[in-house]
Amino acid sequence: MSLSHQNREDETLLDYFKQMLAVEVREIDKAQVPPPPSSTNLESKPQVPQMEDFAKEEVYKPQLQKIEKEEVLPKVEFAEAPSLEQLLSTIESTEAQETTVVTEPKVETKTQEQSAVDTQTKPLVETKTQEVVPKTQTELATTTESVTDTQVATGTETQRATETQVKVESKVEVAPQVETKAQTQKVASKQEEKIAKVLTQEGASQESREVFETWQNIEIGREFQTLFFVVGGVRFAVPLIDLGSIFETTKLTYIFGQPNWFLGMTDIRGKKINVVDTLRFVKEDYAGREEPYPYIITLGTSRWALTCDKLEGNRTILKDAVKWRQSAGSRPWLAGIVKEQMCALIHVQALIKLFESGFNPRMLDQIKDLS
Amino acid sequence: MADENNSVQAVYDPNDGNKGEFLRWVTFQLDREIYGVNVMQVREVLRYSDIAPVPGAPAYVLGIINLRGNVVTVIDTRMRFGLPTAEVTENTRIMIIESDKQVIGILVDSVAEVVDLNTADIDDTPNVGTEESAKFICGVCNRNNELLILIDLNKLLSEDEWQEVANL
Structure with missing residues (x-):
C-alpha cells in the first residue's frame, strides 16, 4: 500500500512539474509579446490569473483534489484523530481498569483470607462449643492481621470494607454461641433475676414471689374439657375442671383504693365475689370500658371471677392440641396456647394466686427498661 | 371518753344461729356506693353550710365551719377516697365525727339510715x-342486696395528717 501511494505521489509530482514547466513556457512566450498600453492592457492583466486558473482548473485542481481529499486526507483523519481519542479514552479506561484491577485482586485476596477464616471458624464452633470465646479471639487476630497487610497495599476504603466484613464475621460467630443450652439457661436465669428485681422494686409480697418461684404448669390428662369465652374480642380458654360457675353480672360495688383491674365486688348467694376486668389484667394497652360485662366466671372455689362478653361453649381438646409453656416468664397466668383456636389457655391456680397477692405481672414489662 | 365512743355497740340476738355481734352503722352515699361508719363515732349530721377555705391547707381539707362556737375542719371525702x-346538692351533708384524735367533719352526698349489721356477715375486702x-375500708356487708362498704374513720387520716389538721 505504501509503495503504490508513493508511486502515485511521484506521478502526480511529475505531472505537476511538467505542467508548471509548460505554463512557464507559455508565460515566457506571452511576455515576449508585450500588450499595448491601453485600458485594455489594464483589463488584460487579469489574463495571467486566467492562465493560472486555467492551469489549476484543468490540470492541477482535479488531480490534487482527487489525491488529497479522497485518498490521503480521509485516511489521515479517520486513522489518526479517532485513534488518539480512542487511545486517550483507552488510556484512561486502562488506568481506571488498572486501579480497579489493582484493588479487586486485593479485595479478592482479602475475601480469600476471610473465607479461609470462615472455613476455619465453622468447624471450630461446631466441634468445640466450650472454647468458642478464646478461638474467636484468635480468629479476630487473624483477620486484623489481614487488615494490616492490606493497609499497605490498598488504602483506607478497602480497609473500611474489610473492617466491616470482620465485624459481620464476629456477629456470625456470636449467634451459634447463644444457641447453646448453657447460654439459654443463662439467659433464662438472667430473666428470672430481672423478674426478681422488679418484684423487689415494686414491693411485691412474698406470695407474689412464690407465684413465680413455685410455678408449675397444669397437670392434666390426655384430653380435657375446656370452656371458650370472649372478652373484648379476645378469646380465652379455661379448663372446666378449674372453673367455678358462670353468672349474669348484677350490681358491682366499686371499692376505692384498688388496682384498676379490680372492677368491684358483688354478692352471689351470700358470697362476696371479687370481679376482675379480664382484659385490663392481662392486656397492657387496654383502657377499660364503661359498658358492663354481661357475665362473670368464678374461678374454682375462690372468691375471684373473670368478666366475660360471650360464652362459646365447652369442647374436649387433646393435651397435644396445646402449646404448653415451660416456665412462668412474665405471665404465670398463661398455661399455653390452644393451637386450633389460637387462644390463651388460662392457668387458673396461678391466676388466683396472682389475684390474692395483688400483683399484676404487667409490671414485669419494665424488664425491658432494666439493663 | 374516746374509747367509750369508739367502742362497738353490740347487740346480741339469741335467735341468731351465728351468735355474732350486731354493730350499728350510719350509712351515707358517695358517688354510686353506700358506705357505713360506726354510729358511735358520729356526733351529728348537718346540712351543708358555707365552708370557709383555709389558705395553705392540705388539698383534702375543704375548709372550716363554726359549730356552735367551735371551729371544725371539714374533709373532702370524695378526694380522700379517690372519687371524682x-x-x-340539697342532699349534701356534713357529718360531724369524733375519732380517737379529734372532731372533724366529712362532706358526703347524702346520709341514708342507721342499720344493724351482724359481724359474721362482714367480709374483708381483697388485700x-x-x-x-x-x-x-374495714369490710363489706350485704344489705338488701347491696354491699355496704364499711369505713374505719380512725384510719381516714394518718398520724401526721391528724396533727396537721389539728394545727390549722
Whole structure:
C-alpha cells in the first residue's frame, strides 16, 4: 500500500512539474509579446490569473483534489484523530481498569483470607462449643492481621470494607454461641433475676414471689374439657375442671383504693365475689370500658371471677392440641396456647394466686427498661 | 371518753344461729356506693353550710365551719377516697365525727339510715390495693342486696395528717 501511494505521489509530482514547466513556457512566450498600453492592457492583466486558473482548473485542481481529499486526507483523519481519542479514552479506561484491577485482586485476596477464616471458624464452633470465646479471639487476630497487610497495599476504603466484613464475621460467630443450652439457661436465669428485681422494686409480697418461684404448669390428662369465652374480642380458654360457675353480672360495688383491674365486688348467694376486668389484667394497652360485662366466671372455689362478653361453649381438646409453656416468664397466668383456636389457655391456680397477692405481672414489662 | 365512743355497740340476738355481734352503722352515699361508719363515732349530721377555705391547707381539707362556737375542719371525702368531685346538692351533708384524735367533719352526698349489721356477715375486702386509701375500708356487708362498704374513720387520716389538721 505504501509503495503504490508513493508511486502515485511521484506521478502526480511529475505531472505537476511538467505542467508548471509548460505554463512557464507559455508565460515566457506571452511576455515576449508585450500588450499595448491601453485600458485594455489594464483589463488584460487579469489574463495571467486566467492562465493560472486555467492551469489549476484543468490540470492541477482535479488531480490534487482527487489525491488529497479522497485518498490521503480521509485516511489521515479517520486513522489518526479517532485513534488518539480512542487511545486517550483507552488510556484512561486502562488506568481506571488498572486501579480497579489493582484493588479487586486485593479485595479478592482479602475475601480469600476471610473465607479461609470462615472455613476455619465453622468447624471450630461446631466441634468445640466450650472454647468458642478464646478461638474467636484468635480468629479476630487473624483477620486484623489481614487488615494490616492490606493497609499497605490498598488504602483506607478497602480497609473500611474489610473492617466491616470482620465485624459481620464476629456477629456470625456470636449467634451459634447463644444457641447453646448453657447460654439459654443463662439467659433464662438472667430473666428470672430481672423478674426478681422488679418484684423487689415494686414491693411485691412474698406470695407474689412464690407465684413465680413455685410455678408449675397444669397437670392434666390426655384430653380435657375446656370452656371458650370472649372478652373484648379476645378469646380465652379455661379448663372446666378449674372453673367455678358462670353468672349474669348484677350490681358491682366499686371499692376505692384498688388496682384498676379490680372492677368491684358483688354478692352471689351470700358470697362476696371479687370481679376482675379480664382484659385490663392481662392486656397492657387496654383502657377499660364503661359498658358492663354481661357475665362473670368464678374461678374454682375462690372468691375471684373473670368478666366475660360471650360464652362459646365447652369442647374436649387433646393435651397435644396445646402449646404448653415451660416456665412462668412474665405471665404465670398463661398455661399455653390452644393451637386450633389460637387462644390463651388460662392457668387458673396461678391466676388466683396472682389475684390474692395483688400483683399484676404487667409490671414485669419494665424488664425491658432494666439493663 | 374516746374509747367509750369508739367502742362497738353490740347487740346480741339469741335467735341468731351465728351468735355474732350486731354493730350499728350510719350509712351515707358517695358517688354510686353506700358506705357505713360506726354510729358511735358520729356526733351529728348537718346540712351543708358555707365552708370557709383555709389558705395553705392540705388539698383534702375543704375548709372550716363554726359549730356552735367551735371551729371544725371539714374533709373532702370524695378526694380522700379517690372519687371524682361533684356539685353540692340539697342532699349534701356534713357529718360531724369524733375519732380517737379529734372532731372533724366529712362532706358526703347524702346520709341514708342507721342499720344493724351482724359481724359474721362482714367480709374483708381483697388485700390488693396499693393505695393508702385502701386502708380506710374495714369490710363489706350485704344489705338488701347491696354491699355496704364499711369505713374505719380512725384510719381516714394518718398520724401526721391528724396533727396537721389539728394545727390549722
